[in-house]
Amino acid sequence: MGTIPTPDQALDLVRQYNHEEFHLRHAQTVGCVLGYLSKTHDPGRESYWQTVGILHDIDFEQWPQEHCKKAQALLQELDVDEGVIHAVVSHGLGLCSDVKPESLMERYLFAADELTGLIGAAALMRPTGLEGMEVKSVMKKFKDKKFAAGCSREVISQGAQLLGLTVQELIGEVLPAMQAMPPLS
Numbered sequence: 001m002g003t004i005p006t007p008d009q010a011l012d013l014v015r016q017y018n019h020e021e022f023h024l025r026h027a028q029t030v031g032c033v034l035g036y037l038s039k040t041h042d043p044g045r046e047s048y049w050q051t052v053g054i055l056h057d058i059d060f061e062q063w064p065q066e067h068c069k070k071a072q073a074l075l076q077e078l079d080v081d082e083g084v085i086h087a088v089v090s091h092g093l094g095l096c097s098d099v100k101p102e103s104l105m106e107r108y109l110f111a112a113d114e115l116t117g118l119i120g121a122a123a124l125m126r127p128t129g130l131e132g133m134e135v136k137s138v139m140k141k142f143k144d145k146k147f148a149a150g151c152s153r154e155v156i157s158q159g160a161q162l163l164g165l166t167v168q169e170l171i172g173e174v175l176p177a178m179q180a181m182p183p184l185s
Contacts, residue, residue: 002081007031007047010054018061027054028184029116036177037108049105052087056109068092111159114151115174121148130179138171
């Protein structure tokens, strides 16, 4: 059966394998976004969604070539619930995993992972950061392939499609989630 860590426990686990500020902030950001989205899409399961979001890249800093595969092994060794492990591994579909995101939460994780990077990069270009940012300005950055080129537009589009949303609708859900985030520690 395995255990389901709390978001704080998940962050402690991520910190065991990740030391770069970028990776820690990304884990917290994706966790916060999933927790926020769960309030609408799976009320009462915010902690679970947030935990999965935090853990999704637990292996990336140390084992980028084994991403998702190493995460599966690490989480199994830590006796983490198989549902959490499936969700973590499924976010790498087509890139480093052949496990398909099945649940709504898994599909949101797949879709939001790259999109949080794009939105975060756009926020760095603005004096007010995320404050006052609108969907249309993110769409402009999405269409500019040279901007934040490491954020895969193909994965973002595929994630939106998995959810039955347009990219614009997906941004319309993820952007307010990022704007509602507390300051990250």
